[in-house]
Amino acid sequence: xxxxxxxxxxxxxxxxxxxxxxxxxxxxxxxxxxxxxxxxxxxxxxxxxxxxxxxxxxxxxxxxxxxxxxxxxxxxxxxxxxxxxxxxxxxxxxxxxxxxxxxxxxxxxxxxxxxxxxxxxxxxxxxxxxxxxxxxxxxxxxxxxxxxxxxxxxxxxxxxxxxxxxxxxxxxxxxxxxxxxxxxxxxxxxxxxxxxxxxxxxxxxxxxxxxxxxxxxxxxxxxxxxxxxxxxxxxxxxxxxxxxxxxxxxxxxxxxxxxxxxxxxxxxxxxxxxxxxxxxxxxxxxxxxxxxxxxxxxxxxxxxxxxxxxxxxxxxxxxxxxxxxxxxxxxxxxxxxxxxxxxxxxxxxxxxxxxxxxxxxxxxxxxxxxxxxxxxxxxxxxxxxxxxxxxxxxxxxxxxxxxxxxxxxxxxxxxxxxxxxxxxxxxxxxxxxx
Numbered sequence: 001x002x003x004x005x006x007x008x009x010x011x012x013x014x015x016x017x018x019x020x021x022x023x024x025x026x027x028x029x030x031x032x033x034x035x036x037x038x039x040x041x042x043x044x045x046x047x048x049x050x051x052x053x054x055x056x057x058x059x060x061x062x063x064x065x066x067x068x069x070x071x072x073x074x075x076x077x078x079x080x081x082x083x084x085x086x087x088x089x090x091x092x093x094x095x096x097x098x099x100x101x102x103x104x105x106x107x108x109x110x111x112x113x114x115x116x117x118x119x120x121x122x123x124x125x126x127x128x129x130x131x132x133x134x135x136x137x138x139x140x141x142x143x144x145x146x147x148x149x150x151x152x153x154x155x156x157x158x159x160x161x162x163x164x165x166x167x168x169x170x171x172x173x174x175x176x177x178x179x180x181x182x183x184x185x186x187x188x189x190x191x192x193x194x195x196x197x198x199x200x201x202x203x204x205x206x207x208x209x210x211x212x213x214x215x216x217x218x219x220x221x222x223x224x225x226x227x228x229x230x231x232x233x234x235x236x237x238x239x240x241x242x243x244x245x246x247x248x249x250x251x252x253x254x255x256x257x258x259x260x261x262x263x264x265x266x267x268x269x270x271x272x273x274x275x276x277x278x279x280x281x282x283x284x285x286x287x288x289x290x291x292x293x294x295x296x297x298x299x300x301x302x303x304x305x306x307x308x309x310x311x312x313x314x315x316x317x318x319x320x321x322x323x324x325x326x327x328x329x330x331x332x333x334x335x336x337x338x339x340x341x342x343x344x345x346x347x348x349x350x351x352x353x354x355x356x357x358x359x360x361x362x363x364x365x366x367x368x369x370x371x372x373x374x375x376x377x378x379x380x381x382x383x384x385x386x387x388x389x390x391x392x393x394x395x396x397x398x399x400x401x402x403x404x405x406x407x408x409x410x411x412x413x414x415x416x417x418x419x420x421x422x423x424x425x426x427x428x429x430x431x432x433x434x
Contacts, residue, residue, distance in 0.1 A: 040070060041326050043333060044098040046077040048084060048316075051286060054349030061342050065333060072329045074100075092116040092321070099324040100334070104316050105139040105150065106208070106387055112147045113390065117319040119145040123331045128338060135313040136355040138383040150315035151338050151346060153353040154281040155377035156212060158184075158199075158301040159288060164191055164276045165299070175376035178302040178309065181216070181243055188253040191276040197255035200275035201244055203408050204262035207400035208314070211386050213240040216306030220385040221421070228433035229389045231425040233418035239306065241407065241414060249410060259408050267291050277301070282374045286351035289369065300370035303377060311377075312384030315355055353378045391432030399425045 049055045062074045091097040111117045136150035173179050188198030217239035223230050247254035258266050264287050269275050303309045320330045344362035347354040386392050403420040406412045
């Protein structure tokens with residue numbers, strides 16, 4: 001690792017990517033990667049890692065880089081997913097943004113439109129371009145310009161209490177032969193009795209999740225024409241909503257007490273056998289491992305299949321702030337930070353899927369529980385229509401999340417949900433359309 005850091009920085013910087021005099025206002029710098037008067041260039045990197053193993057992996061990578069690259073030092077800043085949107089907007093507007101910004105792909109369109117993050121198209125080296133999955137690159141590319149380097153991916157899977165599956169004689173499906181949505185509904189009913197619900201759908205702030213699941217049936221939610229986006233809600237968009245609603249209120253195989261939950265809220269009920277299955281992101285394996293009582297047996301069930309298993313590739317990303325005085329040095333660090341070996345460490349720290357195809361074969365990951373299911377999940381991730389919609393975040397937060405929550409609480413009908421998503425939603429989108 002130490003040798004790799006030195007090679008990367010030397011290769012990127014000596015290839016002519018550092019502008020003459022970059023960071024040396026009076027021209028006294030003594031070489032590439034040095035600042036004014038020959039002082040080291042200092043880059044600030046704000047990370048949103050929150051699990052202890054992930055924070056440790058980030059800090060380990062940065063410490064090794066700093067040891068091997070005295071002319072380019074990276075300072076680690078700890079961010080928070082709960083407040084990062086407001087914090088970054090304030091920082092960008094105030095000219096105090098970190099050089100390197102960790103976030104996720106669905107927010108990048110807005111940041112790019114506002115000129116807050118750099119177009120990295122001519123900076124990204126082939127080592128990253130060739131190694132990272134095409135679907136991940138598509139998620140960070142707008143108008144043929146690349147605005148971030150993607151590195152961690154998530155996918156919706158299902159976690160199940162293996163003891164309850166075994167007692168019901170239900171075999172665990174494989175990535176090559178996943179359950180269909182129909183099979184999942186039948187199995188959820190089989191697992192439901194006086195003490196147990198077959199499934200617990202946790203549907204707090206559910207818009208992103210439901211738009212992902214709708215892709216299984218071809219649901220796109222948005223149409224685009226001449227640069228203008230319009231929200232739609234036809235049969236393909238309705239399918240996943242109706243199926244989950246039926247589990248809650250028709251089959252009664254899904255627990256209504258779980259629909260307002262988020263994060264690790266359902267784990268006590270899952271461990272106690274109140275919920276047989278728990279749909280969540282692949283990263284949730286870590287939460288189960290950390291909190292499961294001794295002797296609790298669980299398995300990861302592959303993503304369900306409708307017309308397909310398609311889900312949105314919405315990777316975690318790292319962008320370079322437009323106000324950064326050292327974009328070339330920032331990219332040199334990113335090439336090292338996101339090489340396959342380091343991506344494997346970062347993916348293991350967050351129990352996610354690396355965007356690097358080589359990292360996915362690293363023993364650091366292949367030896368983790370149910371890795372074949374996680375690895376297979378990366379193959380059906382693709383660009384989603386909502387990832388290209390200007391105004392999507394406002395549409396999601398002001399209309400979609402609250403309306404979808406009301407629908408699953410049985411407070412409004414599916415038709416009323418559609419009216420809100422389209423009529424109310426399009427009032428928002430019109431302000432963003434060109």
